[in-house]
Amino acid sequence: MPKELLIDVSEYEAPQPFEEVIQLLSQMKAGEYIRMLHRKKPLPLLQFLNENGYDYKAGTVQNKIDISEESSIDSVSWEIMIWSKKDSSVNEYCLNAFK
Amino acid sequence: MNTKGLSLNTIPPILIPLRFFLTAPIFGLLAASFILFYGSELWGSRWLPGTLALTHLLTLGFMLMVMIGALYQFIPVMIGQFIPGNKAYIFTIHLGLTLGTLFLATGFVTYLDVFYWLALAFLSLSVSLFALSIISLVITKFEGQLIIFMIRILSFVLIVTIFLGLMMLLAYAYPESGIIYRQYTDIHALWGLIGWVVLLIIAVSSQVIPMFFVTPEFSVRSLKTLSVFILFTLIVISLTSIYSIGFANWIKELIYLALSFELVFFAVYILRLVHLRKRKIPDTTINFFRLSLFSMLFVILTWWVFHLWPNTETLHYKTQFDFVWGVFLIYGLAVSAIIGMLQKIVPFLIYLNLQNLSFKHPESMSYEPKLVFNMKQIISMKQSQIQFKLHTSSLLLLVFSIFWSQLVVLAGFFMLLNYVWLTFVLYKSFYLFKKNKKAILQFPEMKMDFGL
DSSP, X not given: OOEXXXXXXXXXXXXXXXXXXXXXXXXXOTTEEEEEEESSOOHHHHHHHHHTTEXXXXXXXXXXXXXXXXXXXXXXXXXXXXXXXXXXXXXXXXXXXXX | OOOTTSOOOOSOOTHHHHHXXXXXXXXXXXXXXXXXXXXGGGGSOTTSHHHHHHHHIIIIIIIIHHHHHHHHHHHHHHHSSOOSOOHHHHHHHHHHHHHHHHHHHHHHHHOOHHHHHHHHHHXXXXXXXXXXXXXXXXXXXXXXXXXXXXXXXXXXXXXXHXXXXXXXXXXXXXXXXXXXXXXXXXXXXXXXXXXXIIHHHHHHHHHHHHHHHOOOOOOHHHHHHHHHHHHHHHHHHHHHHHHOOOOOHHHHHHHHHHHHHHHHHHHHHHHHHHHTOSSOOOOHHHHHHHHHHHHHHHHHHHHHHHHHOOOHXXXXXXXXXXXXXXXXXXXXXXXXXXXXXXXXXHHHHHHHHHHHHHHHSXXXXXXXXXXXXXXXXXXXXXXXXXXXXXXXXXHHHHHHHHHOGGGHHHHHHHHXXXXXXXXXXXXXXXXXXXXXXXXXXXXXXXXXXXXX
C-alpha cells in the first residue's frame, strides 16, 4: 500500500501553501502520494499539477473553527490528494481509492 | 465548481495586470502636482475645473485603472479562466482609459470642447470594451461563486456610474443638448464612491484578506445579502432624487439609515475577521485596510451629525465638510484599500509568474541565490511601512488643509511623496521580475520531472 505524506497548509498565508507542496513534491519518492489540507481550493496549484504529470482529487471537509473559548464557526476546508501519474502502482491505487 | 478535466488558466501574462498597475501611480503623481499647482483654490467649490480634474485623475486614472488591472489578475486565480480578450483588445482598454482620463482633465482645465469630445470617445470605448468582456464571462457560468456574484453586481454598478458620467460629459461637450446634469452629479458620485468602491472592496477583500492574512472565511450568504441591499438602497436613493417622488421625509431618512447600517456592518464585519485571524503576524498591509474602513466610518458619523443638527454653527462648516467627505471617501476609503492591496497582489503576481517559468526551466530551481523571489523580497515590510506613513500623513494633511489653507502645499508635497514611493516600489518590482525572468530563461526548457 502506498505511503501517505500529510501536509497541512491551512494556516499558511499565500503563497506559502503553494511553496510547501512544491517542495514536498520534489522530495516525493516512488510509492508515495500526498494528502494536502488547505482552507481554499488552490487553483494555481491544480493548474501546475495538470500540466506536470500529476493527478489529484479535491474535495471539501466540513469542520468547526474555534474563535474563542465559548464559540466556534462552521468552516469548509479542502482535502487534496496528489499523486504522480507516472508511478503506476500509486496511480492505480489512488484512482481506485479516491475517484 | 468542478474544475476537473478543464484546462485551468490561473496565471495571466504578467503584462496584462501590470500595465494597469504601472500606469496608475503616474496619475497619482499628476493629481498631487495639481494640488501643488492650484493650492487651496481647489477647496473653493466642488464645481471648479481644477477640483473636477483632480477628482477624476484619482478616480479614473488611479482607482479605476488599478481596479481593472486587479480584476484581470484576480478572476483567473479565483475561477481558473482568463477574462476574454486578446492583447490588442486589452491594450485598447488600457489606452482608452489612459487617454480618456488625460483628455477629461485637460477639458476641465482648458474648457475646450474638443477635449470633452475626445474624453467621451476614449472613455466610453474603454469602459464598454471592459464591461463587454467581463459580462460575457460571468453572465452564464460559475453559479454560486461569491466572486462571480459580486462581479455581476459590480458590472451593473460600473455601467450606471459611467453612463451617468458620460451623460454629464456630453452636456459639457455639447451644451446645446440642454442636458441638465447637475442633479445627476451626486448620484454619479454615490454610485461611484459607495456603489463601485464599497462593493469592489467587499469583493476583493473577501478573497484577499483570508488568502493573505489567514482569517476565517467570509460568509458567502452575508456578503451576497449585503451587496444586494446596498444595490437596492442605491437604486431607491437615485430614483427618489431624480424623480423627486413624493416620499414622506421619514421614508427618505429610513433609506439613508439603511445605507449607513449596511456600510457600518460591512466595516465592522471585516475589522472583526481581521481581528480573529489566528496568527497575528504584524503586517502593514492590514493597516491600509483599517485606515480605509475607519475613513468610511468617520464619513458616516460626521454626515449624520450635519444631517441631524443643521444649526448655523454646523452649517458654517458644511462646505468644508463636503470636501472632508470627498477626501476621506476617495483618498481614505478607496486609495488606502488600493495601495494596501497592491502591496500584496503585485508580489503575488510576480511570484506566480516566476515560479511558473522556473517549472518550465527546472535547472533554474537549484540556482543560488533563488531566482524565484519570495513575496517580501519583492516589496519588503519596511517599504510597505514607509508607504503607510506617507499615505497616512498625506491623508491627514489633505484634510487639515481644507480648514487651514496654509497646509495645502505641504499636503500636496506629501501626496507627491506617497505616489513617488509607490511608483518607485512598483517599477522596482517590475525590474526585479524582468531581471530574474531573463536569468531563468538562460536555463534549458524542459517538461518538469521530479524523478519518478
